[in-house]
Amino acid sequence: MSALRFDINDFKLDSDAKASGVWIEFGGGASIKIAAFDNPSFSDAFRKATKPYNDLGKEIPEDDQLEIMARAMSQFIVLDWKGIFDGKDELAYSNDAAYRLLKELEWIRSKIITEAQNLSNFKAKAKGDAEKN
Numbered sequence: 001m002s003a004l005r006f007d008i009n010d011f012k013l014d015s016d017a018k019a020s021g022v023w024i025e026f027g028g029g030a031s032i033k034i035a036a037f038d039n040p041s042f043s044d045a046f047r048k049a050t051k052p053y054n055d056l057g058k059e060i061p062e063d064d065q066l067e068i069m070a071r072a073m074s075q076f077i078v079l080d081w082k083g084i085f086d087g088k089d090e091l092a093y094s095n096d097a098a099y100r101l102l103k104e105l106e107w108i109r110s111k112i113i114t115e116a117q118n119l120s121n122f123k124a125k126a127k128g129d130a131e132k133n
Contacts, residue, residue, distance in 0.1 A: 012124040021079040022122060024115045026108075033080035037116035042076035066103065073109070074099035077116050 018036035025031050035042065049068040053060045060068070078098040084091045091097055102109045115121060 010123075013119060013122045014124040018122045024121065026111070028083070030083040031081065032078060032084075032112065034112060034116050034121070035077050035079055036119070036122050037077065037113065039076060042072055045072040045076055070099050070102040070109070073102050073112065073116075078102065078112060 013036075019039050019041070021033040021035040023031045023033050046068065049072060050060060053064075074095050075098075078101070081091075081093045081098075084093075084101075102112070
């Protein structure tokens with residue numbers, strides 16, 4: 001039995017995966033490809049959208065916060081999906097469809113934010129793991 005040890009390699013993140021996204025299972029056969037919450041494209045879009053409020057020293061109204069978050073996430077966090085339906089019809093991925101999902105379904109938006117902030121989703125694969133694939 002080996003002792004636990006602190007290996008810095010266990011904490012390395014895959015910067016490509018953070019930007020290009022990873023597939024996360026959502027149950028019911030649905031998967032969503034999600035980029036990391038701290039990816040530069042999302043951060044820049046969010047900063048630009050909130051700048052007018054910040055420049056004026058104004059608090060962002062709740063409705064505007066939701067709008068800004070849903071728009072930026074639909075472009076730079078939710079990158080693709082499969083197995084998502086609207087009634088009997090499969091819902092094709094698009095930025096507009098992602099925006100609708102994020103805006104209308106709070107629990108899905110919250111889960112996506114949680115997964116996009118979970119850095120373990122973006123860990124670099126150990127060399128041995130990469131060779132197996």
